[in-house]
Amino acid sequence: MKLAIDDALRERLARIRVLGAARIRPVGLEADRAGAPLPAEHPFFAELVKLGLGRTRWLGGEDADAAEAAAKPGAEATPGPSLTGVLLSEEMAYWDRGVAVAFPGPGLGEPPILSMGTAEQKQRFLGPFRDPDRPRWGSFAMTEPGAGSDVAAIRTACRRDGDHWVLDGDKSFAANASRADWVVVFATSDPSLGRAGHRAFVVERGTPGLGDFRVERKMGLKAYESTSFTLRGCRVPAANLLGGEERQAQRAGFKGAMQSFNATRPIIGAMAVGIGRAALDEALAFARAAERLEDPRVRDRLERIARKLQAARLLCWRAAWLADRKRANVLEASMAKAVGPTAAFEAAALGMELLGEEGGRGDHLIEKLFRDVKAMDIVEGTGQIQRVLMARQLVGLPRDER
Ligand SMILES: Cc1cc2nc3c(=O)[nH]c(=O)nc-3n(C[C@H](O)[C@H](O)[C@H](O)COP(=O)(O)OP(=O)(O)OC[C@H]3O[C@@H](n4cnc5c(N)ncnc54)[C@H](O)[C@@H]3O)c2cc1C
Secondary structure (H helix, E strand, O other): OOOOOHHHHHHHHHHHHHHHHHHHHHHHHHHHOOOOOOOOOOHHHHHHOOOOOOOOOOOOOOOOHHHHHHHHHOOOOOHHHHHHHHHHHHHHHHHHHHHHHHOOOOOOHHHHHHHHHOOOHHHHHHHHHHOOOOOOOEEEEEEEEOOOHHHOOOEEEEEEEOEEEEEEEEEEOOOOOOOOOOOEEEEOOHHHHHHHHEEEEEEEEOOOOOOEEEEEOOOOOOOOOOEEEEEEEOOOOOOOOEOHHHHHHHHHHHHHHHHHHHHHHHHHHHHHHHHHHHHHHHHHHHHHHOOOOOOHHHHHHHHHHHHHHHHHHHHHHHHHHHHHOOOOOHHHHHHHHHHHHHHHHHHHHHHHHHHHHHHHHHOOHHHHHHHHHHHHHHHHHHHHHHHHHHHHHHHHOOOOOO
């Protein structure tokens, strides 16, 4: 495994560091104090677009897939799109994970379009994100009030009606949904078919029947919206069924969701590592200022956290490196997702302990990180679900795809 990064990526990381200190962290604190997501018209988002951020990683065309290029012999010196995504995500989350998710871009909606969409669909839905004229968002809606970890239990119904599909159901906690140009919605054509009934649609903003957007309250990560919404007799053109009906009937909807998780779980793991690093830095700075570093017990605990974060980070890198080579990474993606948030939670908890009263007052960054980090264990398959998947694989049971 070669993890060398080139000068171009080093430069991008350095730019995020500068932007992070100057803008990402202050804007994240602003949203946290306000207790509400940054509005879509916040000038920060237009600034990001001007800086060339908020774009798709789709390069256009079928042949221009960077993952293909990375898989070619001799391409090891260039980090592929997954490893690049993991490195940039960790750095952004170091400064503020809520703001990182609020960034314009196709977001979690991008992986299913990349893995399932036809060339025409990629052009229609990701094309506008190649050189966006304004901040644009995409969104991903799998979760429902009655279906979280058990993805197979989704009940949002889809039925064919001429050259449209009609969608009915409720979705919850979809990032950036109310401001998105489109939402990738997972539905079922027949719950009795289980996963074979799953279909993935791109539902465009303004489609009649898509509505009732409700931004949920959250304990942390307040800078971005987690939004519930309804689909009521929502007529979606057949051309918006990802990959077309023939492909979807071969369980493409369910498989596409699983492939998305293989791409996004290492990113969530890496974002957690970013939050954990921020917590460790804050804890270290506090312990130094309070002259606690002479105490070997404090040093021991700080060292243990630093080691765990580094180990978690390497798991994320490995999962991403495999994805860039189009090699199976389902186990590694679960490992990255299971380990990153646990290490980060420990870092934030240690910070809270060291700060004592000061942390408890609620106005120190550590306290915010402590609230932010919890969701990292929950999203994209909880830590418990990852452990269930890994344990089944270890003892040779068939895959329980969640
Ligand atoms: C901040 C935030 C952002 C989110 N963003 C999105 C988004 O953009 N799009 C989207 O679709 N969803 C999103 N979600 C939803 C998220 O994916 C779900 O919350 C997650 O899948 C867990 O589902 P649940 O909350 O219904 O918990 P449940 O599935 O009800 O689980 C509750 C608890 O039971 C455990 N558990 C469940 N089943 C098992 C089992 N078989 N064995 C052992 N333990 C089990 C779980 O680990 C968990 O601890 C978001 C959630 C949060 C908190």
